[in-house]
Amino acid sequence: MTDRAKFRYSAHDGVLEIEGTEAFVSKHFEGLTDIVRIMARHTIVEQKSDAAVGDNIPTASVTPNSESNDQPAALSTKETIESYPEVYSEINGKLKLTVDIPGDATRTKQTNAALLYCYGAALMGDEQVTSKDIREVCEEHGCIDTNFAKIFEDKTIFLSDGVKGGTKHIKLTFQGKKKAKELLDA
Template sequence: MSHSEAKLHLSLEDGVFEISGSELFVSQQIENFKEIILEALKNRTNTAGSSEERKPPAADPIEEGEKSGHGFDNKSFPRVLHIEGKVVKIIKKMPGANNAKKSVNTALAYLWGQRSVGVEGISYQDIRDLCQNQGCLDSANFAATMQKAREYIIIEGKKGSSVKTCKLTLPGVERAEELLEDLNGA
């Protein structure tokens, strides 16, 4: 059975939002982000000509047990993440058979923690630095490792640019919670 590759590239003046993968995956992601895309296009049309830099609003933190806008429970993983205000620190080594898997797990855990305090877009460089601090950074292959995790992590920004951000996809939130639950219980 052959699966076609599909790609969506949305620029909004080089803010970029790119999804690629199987047709099914791209269709699912478009559906997941449909409202956000339409709102961004609407805002872009309404503010055409404005030179103000537009950033997406920060997500509001949710209380323990309360459901997020995506329908996920806000959970706490105190044996893995130390969260104080909007500062998130990973306090446990991330598992993985190799540095690539450890790097992806580190990114998932950190992005989940940041998302839980209301911060959606995290600097690509911050993720890279965190992987170095965790002792799992393979600097020669880091970009390729993160690109391979596109089912879980969306990287926004131009290729080669130092201004890139990372966000979790909905499957990424689920995977991060599975990982954190396992580590929190261990």
């Protein structure tokens, strides 16, 4: 007998559901949660009345860019780039790093700049950024060398797709998000 698993998202019964073996659901879970996060930011969900809630599933009223007391704790502490004014700024709709990039070596600074930039972009709703944008940030902060693309080979912190020598789309792994958060807290 195979282990069955199920992932379900409602957004007031708009429903996004995947069901199958545990391996199948786990494989697609990360990509789906990114989609759900983006959808949740742009979806207004009205709270169901207690009579409409059949299985005692807690519901929450979710509106873009707002916090509500009846939201679960994980949603009520939404971070934005405004949470880190000493690190991030938005100029003409473009994310800027306004902090000296920490690190002793150029490669460390490049990695830290990429971590901070990817995390800030995620706070603005862009889960993926281009390597071209990260290169510009590194150039602005004077922390770029000839092996720029090598920093994305660390698959424990960066996920990338694209062709070798071309522009890649970069996204942080869970470990990458953790390291970026540690940089922000330091």
